[in-house]
Amino acid sequence: MAKKKVIKKKIIRKKSVKKAIKKKVVKKPVKKVVSKSKKFVRSNVRKLKIVINNLIFFIILFVLSLILYSVSGEEMYINLFLMLSIIFGFVSLAFLISLLVLLFLKIMRR
Numbered sequence: 501m502a503k504k505k506v507i508k509k510k511i512i513r514k515k516s517v518k519k520a521i522k523k524k525v526v527k528k529p530v531k532k533v534v535s536k537s538k539k540f541v542r543s544n545v546r547k548l549k550i551v552i553n554n555l556i557f558f559i560i561l562f563v564l565s566l567i568l569y570s571v572s573g574e575e576m577y578i579n580l581f582l583m584l585s586i587i588f589g590f591v592s593l594a595f596l597i598s599l600l601v602l603l604f605l606k607i608m609r610r
Contacts, residue, residue, distance in 0.1 A: 544606055551599045558592035 565588055569581035 544602065544609075548599070548602055548606075551595055551602060555592060555595035555599055558588050558595060562588035562592050 562585055565581045565585040569578060569585055572578050572581055
């Protein structure tokens with residue numbers, strides 16, 4: 501019998517190399533500073549538009565209810581349109597005051 505050659509395989513171990521792990525740098529978000537005057541102007545313009553629209557709407561309702569008050573002939577309608585004209589008149593007066601306050605603030609801001 502022939503001798504079998506036993507071949508030993510050498511196991512080559514790879515050296516473990518520690519790689520330097522890069523730390524992730526988290527950048528903080530940069531907040532853009534909006535000047536207060538620009539923010540105030542935008543807000544003031546939007547408020548002025550809302551107040552003017554509501555003022556015009558309630559003045560139209562006030563005038564309409566006054567016209568219907570003078571035209572109506574029945575007692576119930578007269579009382580109804582009188583109350584509506586008083587209510588719409590006070591609401592439009594409130595919007596007029598708020599419009600004057602906003603305009604005053606706009607003038608004083610400059």
